[in-house]
Amino acid sequence: MKKLRVMLLVHESLIPPEDAVPEDGGPGAMPYKTELDVSNALRRLGHTVKVVGAHDDLAPIRQAIESWRPHIVFNLLEEFAGNTAFDYYVVSYLEMMNIPYTGCNPRGLLLARDKALSKILLSHHRIKVPAFTVFPRHRAPRKKRNRAYPLIVKSLMEEGSVGIAQASVVNRDDQLCQRVAHIHAITHGDAIAEQYIEGRELYVTVLGNARLTVLPFREIVFDGPANGIIPVATHKVKWDRGFRERWNVRYQFAEDLPETLHRRIVRTCKRAFRILDLNGYARFDLRLQGEDIYILEANPNPGIDENEDSTLSARRAGLDYDRFIQKLINLGLGAAAC
Numbered sequence: 001m002k003k004l005r006v007m008l009l010v011h012e013s014l015i016p017p018e019d020a021v022p023e024d025g026g027p028g029a030m031p032y033k034t035e036l037d038v039s040n041a042l043r044r045l046g047h048t049v050k051v052v053g054a055h056d057d058l059a060p061i062r063q064a065i066e067s068w069r070p071h072i073v074f075n076l077l078e079e080f081a082g083n084t085a086f087d088y089y090v091v092s093y094l095e096m097m098n099i100p101y102t103g104c105n106p107r108g109l110l111l112a113r114d115k116a117l118s119k120i121l122l123s124h125h126r127i128k129v130p131a132f133t134v135f136p137r138h139r140a141p142r143k144k145r146n147r148a149y150p151l152i153v154k155s156l157m158e159e160g161s162v163g164i165a166q167a168s169v170v171n172r173d174d175q176l177c178q179r180v181a182h183i184h185a186i187t188h189g190d191a192i193a194e195q196y197i198e199g200r201e202l203y204v205t206v207l208g209n210a211r212l213t214v215l216p217f218r219e220i221v222f223d224g225p226a227n228g229i230i231p232v233a234t235h236k237v238k239w240d241r242g243f244r245e246r247w248n249v250r251y252q253f254a255e256d257l258p259e260t261l262h263r264r265i266v267r268t269c270k271r272a273f274r275i276l277d278l279n280g281y282a283r284f285d286l287r288l289q290g291e292d293i294y295i296l297e298a299n300p301n302p303g304i305d306e307n308e309d310s311t312l313s314a315r316r317a318g319l320d321y322d323r324f325i326q327k328l329i330n331l332g333l334g335a336a337a338c
Contacts, residue, residue, distance in 0.1 A: 003046045006329070007070035009061065009077050009090075009101075010035045012053030022306070034305040035076055041325040042074065056081035058093055065097055072332050073101040075301070078159070085113060085157050085189075100336035102328045104300035108278040112298040115156055115192050118276055119295075125275050127268060128294045130195035135180045137190050141173070148195065152232065153179040156190040159299060161235040163187060169196055169230050197296070199289040201233065202254055204269045205302070205310040207327065209279045209335050214266045215313035219254040222247075233285075251309065253316060261291065268293050280331050283310050304328070 016036040030036070035051070042049045052064045054077060064070070073094055080086035088109035094101045104112070112118050119129040131148070134156060135141050149171045155163050163183050170176045176193060183191035203218040222231035229247050236243045244250065257265070269284050276298055283302035287294045302310050306321050314324040 001045070001326070003048070004071040004329070005068065006042050006047045006049050007064055007068065007073045008035065008039055008042065008049055008051045009073050009075050010051060010053055011077060011079070012055045014076075015051055015053045034303060034308075037305045037321070038074060038076065038325060041322045044322055045326055054080070054090070058090070061090070061093065062097070065099055070099065072329060072336075073099055074329065074332075075101045075103045078301070084159065087113070100332050102332040103280040104278055104282065105280075105335070108276055108282075109300055111276045112278060112282070112300045113157055113159075115154065115194075115297060118298050121275055122272055122295055125271065127272055127275070128292055130197055130294060130296065132192055132194045135184075135191045135193065137184045137188065141177050141180050141193075144173075147173070147176075150196040151176060151193040152196045153183060153191055153193045155183050155187045156192045158187050158189070161233055161238045164232065164234045165236070166230055166232070166234060168234070169232060194296075197287040197289055197294045199287045199294075200254070201231070201285065201287050201296075202265070203309045203313075204265060204284045204286065205281065205313045206269050206273045206278075206284070207281050207314075207331065208273075209331055209338065212270050212273060213317075214269055215310070216316040217254040217257070217262075217265065218309040218313055219252055221250050221252055223249075253313075261288075261293075265293055268295070272298060279335055281310065281328060 014032040014035050016032045016039060020036050022033065022036055039049055039051060050064060050068055050070065052060055054060055075091065077090055078084060078087055080090050088106040091101065091109060092106040095106065111121065116132060116134045119132060122129050151170050153168050153170060153176065163186055168179055170179055180191045180193065201220050205215040207213045207215065220233055237249055272284060272295055273282060278300055281301065283299045285296040285299065287296060304311055311321060311324060319327060
């Protein structure tokens with residue numbers, strides 16, 4: 001394996017300290033856990049690593065590329081200038097600088113980050129998605145006759161379950177108005193209200209450029225309605241281990257799916273990956289309602305610390321963490337060579 005100069009591109013507030021040691025505190029315990037895990041893996045692989053932090057200025061990126069000449073940029077930047085919708089601008093800049101990078105291309109980021117646009121495209125290609133309505137910022141929801149409830153209200157662009165709580169599932173117009181206003185206030189962006197799909201929730205990771213590999217499925221399990229909460233992957237569920245333990249919520253591998261349904265999920269996620277022009281790696285959040293497969297969201301460049309779902313799926317498929325990180329580098333170099 002060729003040893004490379006790898007520029008690790010991160011948010012300027014998430015540069016791991018030199019003496020940082022990984023903690024096993026669950027998601028959110030160490031803000032820079034992904035950055036630290038990836039940096040350590042790259043060094044174990046024998047690569048030379050230069051960590052570059054960015055916030056609202058491209059100058060540090062340009063200076064590092066011109067002075068250090070990395071073979072590839074390992075892109076962990078999920079926003080620019082505090083706006084998650086601007087991440088594709090940074091990747092576009094890397095393309096203009098003619099430097100290979102890991103993860104998704106600008107077009108795929110643009111299409112997938114917008115929950116409404118991605119659903120329109122998938123629905124056009126006869127992939128089931130929840131019915132939805134977008135509520136632009138500064139515009140209150142209008143009353144609508146025969147609006148089908150329940151709905152779940154989310155941010156149109158934010159990831160990581162930002163703004164999602166038990167109160168996000170609404171059953172009346174007044175609840176809808178309150179939750180849309182809440183999303184507008186905390187994200188300073190648009191809201192989307194989706195048809196709430198009851199059923200099992202799976203997370204399916206896809207790797208590849210031209211040839212795609214679907215990794216073993218992960219699933220979030222709520223042990224029955226008796227636990228007193230609506231089965232939704234809220235911000236608390238995602239980021240608070242104590243909350244999950246208190247309410248008996250757990251992540252596991254989806255083991256008991258019929259083979260025919262498993263194959264249909266694989267085909268559906270591969271089709272969605274190509275429809276949205278994704279490459280590198282992405283995770284699809286979906287729900288199963290009987291035999292019907294609904295894609296809820298497409299997540300290009302999902303979390304890849306050592307305990308994330310995509311990483312655990314890779315490990316189940318035979319890729320330990322270091323090999324998984326190397327695989328992402330190989331895919332980035334392969335995309336640049338096309």
